[in-house]
Amino acid sequence: MKLYVVKTPKPLKWFFKRKTWDVKTPEKEVFLTFDDGPTPQVTDYVLDQLEKHQAKASFFCIGKNVHEYPQIMDRLKSFGHTIGNHTYNHYHCYKHSLESYLQNITLTENAFKKLSIKSNKLFRPPYGRISSRATKELVKQGYTIIMWDILSADFDLRNTPDQCTKNVIKNIKPGSIVVFHDSVKSYPILKEALPKVLNYLDENGYKCSPL
Numbered sequence: 001m002k003l004y005v006v007k008t009p010k011p012l013k014w015f016f017k018r019k020t021w022d023v024k025t026p027e028k029e030v031f032l033t034f035d036d037g038p039t040p041q042v043t044d045y046v047l048d049q050l051e052k053h054q055a056k057a058s059f060f061c062i063g064k065n066v067h068e069y070p071q072i073m074d075r076l077k078s079f080g081h082t083i084g085n086h087t088y089n090h091y092h093c094y095k096h097s098l099e100s101y102l103q104n105i106t107l108t109e110n111a112f113k114k115l116s117i118k119s120n121k122l123f124r125p126p127y128g129r130i131s132s133r134a135t136k137e138l139v140k141q142g143y144t145i146i147m148w149d150i151l152s153a154d155f156d157l158r159n160t161p162d163q164c165t166k167n168v169i170k171n172i173k174p175g176s177i178v179v180f181h182d183s184v185k186s187y188p189i190l191k192e193a194l195p196k197v198l199n200y201l202d203e204n205g206y207k208c209s210p211l
Contacts, residue, residue: 029207032058094129
């Protein structure tokens with residue numbers, strides 16, 4: 001049984017209005033996002049594919065990985081992609097105190113600073129789970145909480161690459177925020193699905209923009 005939905009329901013977006021689920025835009029543009037990196041080989045593969053299609057994206061990075069793989073972060077910066085915060089240790093909000101959760105986010109900001117990465121104050125909560133208290137505090141600190149309109153579900157190894165591709169192209173529309181994962185776990189699906197999605201977007205006149 002799948003405990004997630006691919007297309008975020010409108011009532012959910014309305015109920016959690018403090019979070020960003022999609023982007024209002026008059027242009028035919030979409031916003032691809034990648035969580036859990038940077039990851040050697042995987043993030044490099046994603047960057048190569050994006051460059052091939054002249055596409056820009058947003059990467060929600062785990063601080064621990066930022067610290068361990070600065071050379072990949074240099075590539076991200078030089079390619080002009082947006083870099084966001086995904087906590088330092090992929091923290092689940094409901095399994096830690098508010099203080100500990102916020103400190104983990106700050107650790108990632110510090111990792112960015114060490115690499116001279118300017119904070120965009122964009123945050124995506126791991127697992128898509130975040131309490132109202134944490135949301136309120138982060139908004140007060142100037143963060144924008146980025147959720148999604150479409151979940152590719154590349155993390156679910158029960159899916160095939162074709163299913164992952166369909167999840168995206170069946171639901172895509174101008175302003176959609178799409179989630180992929182540049183992680184070791186997702187790579188077997190991602191490496192086949194991402195090129196197909198990018199080809200579809202090119203063929204249908206979509207521009208891939210960073211948040």
